[in-house]
Amino acid sequence: MYIDKHEPMFCCSHRDDMDTDADEQQAKFEHEMPLPLRVIKSTFDVLLSHSELLCYFAMVLNATVTGSLLSLVLPVLAFLWAMLSSPRPSKSFWVFAITYTEVCAVLYGLVV
Numbered sequence: 747m748y749i750d751k752h753e754p755m756f757c758c759s760h761r762d763d764m765d766t767d768a769d770e771q772q773a774k775f776e777h778e779m780p781l782p783l784r785v786i787k788s789t790f791d792v793l794l795s796h797s798e799l800l801c802y803f804a805m806v807l808n809a810t811v812t813g814s815l816l817s818l819v820l821p822v823l824a825f826l827w828a829m830l831s832s833p834r835p836s837k838s839f840w841v842f843a844i845t846y847t848e849v850c851a852v853l854y855g856l857v858v
Contacts, residue, residue, distance in 0.1 A: 798834060805843075816850050 776784065793800065805820040820843060828835040 802828065819846060
């Protein structure tokens with residue numbers, strides 16, 4: 747059997763076969779994980795898929811703990827802009843929220 751030194755050696759005939767083989771190995775590995783680790787991984791995956799809800803919760807929690815007019819803007823934005831967007835808020839919302847948070851942090855640092 748002649749092997750061309752310029753041709754890559756794969757155990758599969760196509761690149762797609764390698765991807766499906768890796769997916770099957772990943773699924774087998776996850777299925778053989780102990781139950782507590784599978785629960786932790788599933789919980790982490792759910793948190794990642796609904797990360798915007800965690801951000802909304804943090805905005806509301808910050809407003810309740812801080813109790814200032816500056817911190818009230820983010821929950822109002824979350825309820826009036828972000829939660830009314832379908833299916834998710836736009837990138838401009840998140841850019842504005844991050845910028846506003848940075849400005850508030852600088853203002854709190856200057857005042858305190």
